[in-house]
Amino acid sequence: MDRPDWAPKDVDIEKASAARLYDFFLGGSYNFEVDRELGRKVAAVAPGVFDFTRLNRAFLRRAVRYLTEQGVDQFLDIGSGIPTAGNVHEIAQKANPDARIVYVDNEPVAVAHSDLLLEGNPNAVAIEADLRDPDSILGNDRTRQMLDFSRPIGLLTVAVYHFIPESDDPLGLAARYRAALPSGSYLALSHVTMDAMGEQIRQLIDLYRNSQNPVTARTRDQFAAMFDGFELVEPGVVFTPEWHPESPEDVGEHPEESAVYAAVGRKP
């Protein structure tokens, strides 16, 4: 982050971006050939990647529904990526039309994209900021206008912390966000692990290494540590399909093949 804050960030579509790759894996068309090229390479060595992303996206949907059922009507979605089928505001506002959402991503195109999609929706905004700079998110005027920090907030950091290397102190960042949340708030988090599907994830990490968004997998314990200060909601830390499944078939025989841990915690 040695770019001075007054210098514009490059809009670089010559390089693959994590947000557009994610869309590609989900079967979307919000991506360029450069993204698809890397995407196909990844799929060749880690064919499970389509399932990883789809199951993760389904976890996000169930988590938002669950939070809405708990009465949460404000959401902060950090690392929201490209808007695609089943966006947080669609799920939340279907249950509660007054639900308010702030999307955050550090990729300018993803943010411009969200802006386009949110035109005419007074209860949702997208801002360009980086998870690693909590002040730029929590202190952002538009965040403050949209969210009331004296009432419970649903913080969604789904499939984003694995883009934060240890050197950026992910636990320290998690603590900063936790401190900003009022009591009764929720944290929904998912994260790639090598505890299962180790070989595919290792190959995936290798391919992502030189992209704009290198990946760090974390163990179950490292994942659980990110919930420090939260009370985990049943069933605790599980693989994505196991978190509040909507039908038994959804879990399948090998939930660990989702390669992604998921959990939701409540700040007491």
Place this chain on the structure above:
Amino acid sequence: MTGEDEQGGSMYPGLAEFARLWTGAVLPTSNVPLSRGELNVILTGFAELLMTSLHAEQFDHSPALEVGRGLVASQLVGPKALDATIRVLSRYLRSEADDDRLVDLLGAVAGGYVDALRDHIFLQQETLKKAVFRARDAAEKALRASERRFRTVFTESVVGIAIGDIQGHIVNSNLAMQEMLGYSADELRQRTPYDLMPRKDAEEVSTAYRKLINGQFTSLRSEQQMLRSDNEPIWVHIAVTLIKDENGLPDYPVVMIEDITDLHLLQDRWSHQVAHDPLTNLHNRALFMSKVETAVGGLGPGDRIGLACFGLDGLSVINAGASDQVGDKILKTAADRLRAVVDDDTGLLGRVDGDRFALLAVRSSTQGMIDVVERAMARIAEPVLAAGREYSVTSSVGIVERAAAGSNPFRLLADAELALQWAKRDGRAQWQLFEADRGSRQRRDFELAAQLPAALRGGQFAVEFEPVARVANRGLAGFSLVVSWDHPEQGMLSAKDFLHLAERTGHMLPLGSWALRQACDQAREWHDEHGDRTPPLSVALSDRMVGDQDLSALLLAVLDASGARAEQLVLEVSPDMLRDADGDPAEVLTVLTDLGFKVLVGGMTASCCPHGFGGLPLHGVKLAPEFVATLGEDDKPEPSAERAIGGVVSAAQLAELPVHAAGVHHERHAVALRELGVELGQGDWFGPPSLPFEVEPMIIAGTVDPDW
């Protein structure tokens, strides 16, 4: 669709199973923002439409086309979604119709699907392009704004900024740069920054610039001399940064210079001053210590190192009596004389404090150090002529001489300064070698003294009560308050370990008042419980407390707060406090007795004879435990000790004062003391210091040997 259909109310049996299989097949192919149940409801509807059109008499494409489009609308757009659908449909519908009709149906579903998918993809790609345009637009706006900002910085800056070409020629320069160097923009355009430097510097900088272009350096910063157009040299901070193009190749350099000529001139003087003492021109403490560190680091394993700390005796007296100039002259002369004795080869000198000099010698010997020190002391002691008068100033010296290996430079100086204190205390004008035992004991004392206030706040002090008995019959005659310190690292410390420190460091008043409060509270409690049977409780007052102006106010306040009465307490004072400077009875005695306290003279030894105590308002005298200890530990008491104690006892008896003894630890001591006429005693023989509940039975029984 309604729930009833799903439950099997449909006109087609098995429709529910068909929809369930279809749902299961397509769900893993796409990112569908629906639960399995929700998708199942939609697909049940589609299944029913397809069945209906299969069984219609006249085949109609449109429902199947709509189903194909509907799949896309339900976000079943993954690469394998259509494939999975066709498989399920063909397997399940094969038995429902003939092949031609089935192929027509599947074709229509696929046609509708592909048609909608094309639209879906085009729409998504359109949106994505719009998003990219929007992001670029925003970025370009930001870029233009940043260019404006940069231009402002460039033109308005007081730092000289120039943009060059890759060869290093200046292309663009700002006003600050032009003014600093005295050239116009055009004149600068024909030059490189190193054309404006002295030849030697120019070579260095141009070499460094080449390394910057080669990528060996990422940026270049230095302090540099440059020449103005009038050939006047100026000092600058120069920073050169290479701007790279989008391929990461060097594009052009940006040079920034800041005029620091004034700063540079100042710095030269300042760096000498910061390291040297301006009066004597010796190294100051900081530089001296850094030199000591370097010296210690450079020594071999067998080498020794010596440090002597010289203190001028009585300089403060001279400073007070004469002018400052006299003091300065004496200091300067002493420094010069030290320098004459110690040349650069034999030692290193520094002024480490106002009137202190330090001398470091490497590869030293103890005798060698002493020789140099004695020579220096003799030279320093020679008279100094200042302001028309001759002054003689002696010096005291502390010397440390030890193996260099493992020596800590700061410990070296601290030890030498400690030895200097000993030399001064032992009568000045002499040297003292540092002794490790004495040093570590004293250092431990310093540490304890420093911890006292926190310990007091932290409740680390405790009180116990030592019984006082009649020597003749072991009847209980009182209690003596004993303070101890439960030190977190050193364990239980007794009063003799820390009271003298409290007295010296000024912590005695708070500690003493605390002890007094404990005593009064306890006395009150016992009196409430046991009434007149309660014997008096004695508390030692330190000299500092006795001498304190506010003693009576303190005593009154403590009595008031506790509810105790003065006559329930015995205050123990030291013999030194009985008379004032003129030898008259100290006023404080009258004050204490007027308040109603009994006063006991504690800490009596052979050297303080109670001959002159007659007529003073006293309650008795108490022999110091160390005095009692002179009786020795053998079966037969030391005759000389018995005589000394006997002398004090008879003198006290002459003054009609009863005699107490502290530290009575053996039966034999008790016997000897009784024979010598001592009435009361305390010590292990009569019972150790104990907690209130442990001594209460003594109060009830009236003896130090209660039956319990």
